[in-house]
Amino acid sequence: MSDRVHPSAKPAGEAPAASNGGANPAFPANKSQFYNPTRLPYRPQPPSRRHRRSCCCSCCLWITTAILLVLLIAAVAGAAFYVFFRPHRPSFSVNSLQLSRFNLTDNSLTTAFNFSLTARNPNKKIDFYYDQISVKIFSGDVVIGDGSFAGFTHGKKNVTTLRTVISSTNSPIPAGADISPLKSSLKSRNLPLKIQLETKVKVKAWKIKTNKIEIRVTCSGIKISIPSGKTASLATTSNVNCKVDPRVKIIKWTV
Numbered sequence: 001m002s003d004r005v006h007p008s009a010k011p012a013g014e015a016p017a018a019s020n021g022g023a024n025p026a027f028p029a030n031k032s033q034f035y036n037p038t039r040l041p042y043r044p045q046p047p048s049r050r051h052r053r054s055c056c057c058s059c060c061l062w063i064t065t066a067i068l069l070v071l072l073i074a075a076v077a078g079a080a081f082y083v084f085f086r087p088h089r090p091s092f093s094v095n096s097l098q099l100s101r102f103n104l105t106d107n108s109l110t111t112a113f114n115f116s117l118t119a120r121n122p123n124k125k126i127d128f129y130y131d132q133i134s135v136k137i138f139s140g141d142v143v144i145g146d147g148s149f150a151g152f153t154h155g156k157k158n159v160t161t162l163r164t165v166i167s168s169t170n171s172p173i174p175a176g177a178d179i180s181p182l183k184s185s186l187k188s189r190n191l192p193l194k195i196q197l198e199t200k201v202k203v204k205a206w207k208i209k210t211n212k213i214e215i216r217v218t219c220s221g222i223k224i225s226i227p228s229g230k231t232a233s234l235a236t237t238s239n240v241n242c243k244v245d246p247r248v249k250i251i252k253w254t255v
Contacts (some may be wrong), residue, residue: 128154
């Protein structure tokens with residue numbers, strides 16, 4: 001009998017025998033991987049609209065509170081100023097107005113007025129400082145004379161009388177001006193007038209001084225007869241009303 005040859009090495013590709021009786025070997029469990037193909041990439045989210053709204057509401061609330069506080073302080077200061085100083089506007093009245101000359105042609109006008117004005121300061125704790133006061137006399141819409149008063153200081157509880165001559169010597173009549181009312185007045189010898197004064201005034205209350213404020217004084221309801229000779233005519237001033245209006249400039253507009 002021939003002898004069998006038993007190889008010492010196992011054939012290639014054959015797995016080594018397990019020590020646990022031939023069962024398949026146990027492998028360690030798979031660890032969780034960091035990469036997940038189904039997971040969305042991280043993207044930082046912008047601040048929510050609700051947060052923005054809360055910031056805007058807070059800013060609006062603070063601004064509104066600040067404005068209301070400033071208005072409250074201004075109101076309290078104004079009330080305190082009024083209670084302490086009791087401010088009143090100055091008043092003006094026509095003392096006398098005389099017309100000594102009136103000559104009207106188609107192209108020119110000559111007039112001469114003697115004008116006296118009374119200014120009153122009714123305040124006990126306020127002074128007024130006036131610049132030069134310009135004066136114009138109107139009949140209808142036509143200026144028939146102009147002049148001025150010198151500037152002056154108007155003290156507390158003071159009454160000041162101002163006098164000046166208002167004239168127009170061969171002044172040309174503006175083109176397009178309607179002089180038919182003047183011609184009618186010349187025939188009836190009765191002339192309706194309006195006086196307009198403009199100036200700037202500074203107000204001083206205790207140690208507080210304001211900037212110069214423009215004011216306009218309008219005196220209406222004046223009638224005077226046109227003199228026929230050398231004797232001047234005198235206007236009736238008992239029913240004359242003089243209105244004082246401050247003219248405050250806001251940007252380019254005047255109120």
